[in-house]
Amino acid sequence: MTNTKEHILNVSLNLFMQKSYKEVTLKEIVDKTGMSKGAFYHYFESKEQLFVEVINFAFATVIDDSYNKFSKESLFQFYHDYIDYFINEEAPKLTVNYISLTFDALKFVPDFQRKLLKSQKAQMETWKEVIQEARDRGEINTPMKDEEIAKMFIYSIDGFGLHRVFGQINREHMKLSLLTLWDSFYEELKV
Incomplete structure (x- = not known):
């Protein structure tokens, strides 16, 4: 360019x-x-x-598969890498104007919604793959399905993102809250 x-x-x-x-x-x-x-x-x-x-x-990093950068040695390391990436790369962008731009893109850019949905599907598949590998290694032992676990991680970070947009949480607090929440959830998965 x-x-x-x-x-x-x-x-x-x-x-x-x-x-x-x-x-x-x-x-x-x-x-x-x-x-x-x-x-x-x-x-x-x-x-x-x-x-x-x-x-x-603007949305190249959101739509690209950034998950290939994260360690897949363990679910624990994967979600810690994800939090670091999210806090450093995505959270700073999360503003009301960014969300407004996203909605404008959904209205005016052909194929944008399809690209977002494809990205979300890839995100879900990556989480499920990491979770299945964690289950196979004996890292976690839970009756929850892989997709249910993946949704807990994905949907909770979506919620934190919205709180960030509304100005109710700064990046450092978001990181500590996510680590606390996800570490506690991870401990439940190990039982």
Whole structure:
């Protein structure tokens, strides 16, 4: 990606994070980038095309399979790696504007919902795989199904994310709370 194109994407992302897709004008984007309208059109055919590329740019880490970076030696290590990743990479982004941008993307970007659902499915499959391996190793022993356990981890972090958006929890408190909750849940799974 060229530096100019990346500059346009970053400036546009900041604008879309401040206001909704419909509120941001092409003139505003051109003014904030410091470029001419002609230079803008060299990289993007329309505001709509720009928005699609901004969304793909902004959500690349959410949609990509980041789980391959986490240790799968144990369920314990996997969820600790996940918490570190979430706190350092995802939690700082969680704002009301980020959620608003997500909803704009769902409305205006073709295939965005499909990509999110595919990502969620991959997330669930990865958790279930790690849980099954933990069960096979004797790390955990529980009558709960793998998918039920995975949902407990996934849905609880989703809830913490919403509390973060509402400004009710800072990152350090979120990390300590998640570790306490998940460590306690993990101890129950070992019984």
